Amino acid sequence: MTGFIPVNTPLLDGNEAEYLAECVRTGWISSEGPFIKRFEQEMARVAGRRHGVAVTNGSVALDIAVHALGLEPGDEVIIPTFTIISCAAAVVRAGLVPVGVDCDSATWNMTVEGVEAALTPRTRAIMLVHIYGLPVDLEPILALARKHNLEVIEDAAEMHGQTYRGAPCGSFGAVSTFSFYPNKHVTTGEGGMILTDDDALADRLQSVRNLCFQPQQRFIHEELGWNARMTNLQAALGVAQIEQLPRTVELKRRLGRLYDEHLEGVAGIRRPVARTNYADNIYWVYAIVLDDDVPFDGTEAMRRLGEKGIGTRPFFWCMHEQPVLRRMGFMLDESHPVAERIARRGFYLPSGLALTEDEIARSANALKEILA
Structure with missing residues (x-):
C-alpha cells in the first residue's frame, strides 16, 4: 500500500x-x-x-x-x-x-x-x-x-x-x-x-x-x-x-468520468447516474450502492476498503430512523424502503478536488478487489 x-x-x-x-x-x-x-x-x-x-x-x-x-x-x-x-x-x-x-x-x-x-x-x-x-x-x-x-x-x-x-x-x-x-x-x-x-x-x-x-x-x-x-x-x-468554480465543476465531472471508465461493467454495484433529462451529474461525491446479491453491506465494504488504504464515507442515515427524532415522537409510523436500503448498502469513494488519476485508479481497483 x-x-x-x-x-x-x-x-x-x-x-x-x-x-x-x-x-x-x-x-x-x-x-x-x-x-x-x-x-x-x-x-x-x-x-x-x-x-x-x-x-x-x-x-x-x-x-x-x-x-x-x-x-x-x-x-x-x-x-x-x-x-x-x-x-x-x-x-x-x-x-x-x-x-x-x-x-x-x-x-x-x-x-x-x-x-x-x-x-x-x-x-x-x-x-x-x-x-x-x-x-x-x-x-x-x-x-x-x-x-x-x-x-x-x-x-x-x-x-x-x-x-x-x-x-x-x-x-x-x-x-x-x-x-x-x-x-x-x-x-x-x-x-x-x-x-x-x-x-x-x-x-x-x-x-x-x-x-x-x-x-x-x-x-x-x-x-x-x-x-x-x-x-x-x-x-x-x-x-x-x-x-475557480467553472474549473472545479469540470474537475468534478472528469472525476466522475474516470471512475465510470474504471468501473464500467463491474458486477454487484450501482454507480451514480451520469445524466437525466434535466441535469448532468456534478459528482459532489462518487457514490456506490451494493446490489442485494453482494454478501456484505456498506459498512463492511468500507472496512475492507480502509484496509486497502482507501478513505470512504457512509451514505446518510434515514431521518425516520434517527433515534433522536423518534424519541421526540417524530416520524414514528414512516417506512421508506428505498432510502432504508441505500443507507445500508451505500458509501462513497474518495472524491476530493485534489484527487489524482492514479488515486482514482487505486480506489476503483480496490473496490473491484473486495467485490471479487
Whole structure:
C-alpha cells in the first residue's frame, strides 16, 4: 500500500493565500470586513439570486432560513428522509413537524409522487434537498407547491455550479441555502449562505443572523436571533474559490468520468447516474450502492476498503430512523424502503478536488478487489 487516500482533500491553488494575507495585513479579520459583501454578491450572482447572507455553516443557514419564514408551531414541512440531520433539525428547532418522503432509487432524490402522498391539511412547506450530484426534478414539485400555496426551501448545499434545466441550483423557492464545508465545490473551511430574491426577507435574514440588533438601539432586542456571522477570513477564501468554480465543476465531472471508465461493467454495484433529462451529474461525491446479491453491506465494504488504504464515507442515515427524532415522537409510523436500503448498502469513494488519476485508479481497483 503506497499511502492512504483520504475521502476528500480540497484544492486551494488560486488566490486564497493572497486574499487571506490581505485580511491579515489590513486587520479586517472579523465579520465586518469587505470580503463578506463581495462573497455574498458573488454567490448570489452564481445562484441567480438578488441577495446572499453569509453565515457560519450550512446547518445554521437552514436553521435561520426556516425560522425566517415565520411558519406556525405544529405546521408540517415535507423533507426527504434520505438527507443529513441538519434538515430535520432546522424544522424541529422551529417548532415544526418534519414529514419524510422516500427517494428515487436511481437519483436518490425525493420525488413528486412522494411529496404529493405526504401532503396533509397541516402541510405548509417543502424542503427540497439535492443529493450527491444530481438535483431534484424540481418542476413538478414546484408546481405542486404553487397549487397548495406551500413555501419552498431549497437546500443546495452540495450543488455549487450545478443547474436544473439550465437554471442555477440555489435559485428556486422562497429561500435557498449552501454549505462551504471543505468537501464542497466552494469551501471556506466552515461556512454557509442563505439566498433569496425577496428584499424584505433578505433584511430579516440579515437581522436574524446578527442577534437581531436594532438599527437605532443596538442592544435592545425585540426578537432572539443567532450570532451566525461569517468572518472576513472565511469570506476571502470563498471569493477565491468562486473564481475557480467553472474549473472545479469540470474537475468534478472528469472525476466522475474516470471512475465510470474504471468501473464500467463491474458486477454487484450501482454507480451514480451520469445524466437525466434535466441535469448532468456534478459528482459532489462518487457514490456506490451494493446490489442485494453482494454478501456484505456498506459498512463492511468500507472496512475492507480502509484496509486497502482507501478513505470512504457512509451514505446518510434515514431521518425516520434517527433515534433522536423518534424519541421526540417524530416520524414514528414512516417506512421508506428505498432510502432504508441505500443507507445500508451505500458509501462513497474518495472524491476530493485534489484527487489524482492514479488515486482514482487505486480506489476503483480496490473496490473491484473486495467485490471479487
